[in-house]
Amino acid sequence: MRHDMDPAEQQYWLDQVAYLVDELDPVPAGLVERAQFAVAIEDIDAEVELEAALWLDQRSLVGVRGGGPxxxxxxxxDLTVMVNVTRTGECHRIDGWLVPAGEHGVEVRVADHETSSTTADEGGRFVLTEVPRGTTQILIRMNGGRPRTVVTPTVVL
Incomplete structure (x- = not known):
């Protein structure tokens, strides 16, 4: 910008740039809601390792949306969370396994729905039978030597 512009002219050009950005590169639909959902974690001191998380889809997610497991x-x-997702009507059944195994707390959060909670057994296995469809995160409350809370990346089921 020129330094000799008056504030009204500067504001005009800034408004023009903002308009072009909105027109040429708009915010994707639902992004704000997904970001708010991802940040809505009850424990502010939770150890959230989203950046370090990698997820591997061992079957096409199209199969998940299509109703098959x-x-x-x-x-x-150091945590591995494996989940098998099976559509059951308007909901999903989630069968999961945690490594390292243990009686860890498990929460499945789906945007705009109540949280589903359970505790994994000593072998690390857990089951949730009525999980709604939608933007989903799994939160694990690790017990044992280093208690902490871990959150998976968000996926749409």
Whole structure:
């Protein structure tokens, strides 16, 4: 910008740039809601390792949306979360396994729905039978030597 512009002229050009950005590169639909959902974690001091998380879809997610079972594996630091997702009517059944195994707390959060909670058994297995469809995160409350909370990346089921 020229330094000799008056504030009104500067504002005019800034408004023009903002308009072009909105027209040429708009915010994707639902992005704000997904971001708010991803940040809405009850424990502010939770160890959230989203940046380090890698997830591997061992079957096409199209199968999950299509009603057949699908397996997704999340690697978050030293934790592995494997879930098998099976559509049951308007909901999903989630069968999951945690490594390292243990009686860890498991929450499945789906945007605009109540949280589903359970505790994994000593072998790390957990089941949730009525999980709604939608933008989903799994939150694991690790017990044992280093208690912490881990959150998987967000996926749409």
């Amino acid at each position: 699908g397996t997704i594996t999340f690697f978050v630091g």
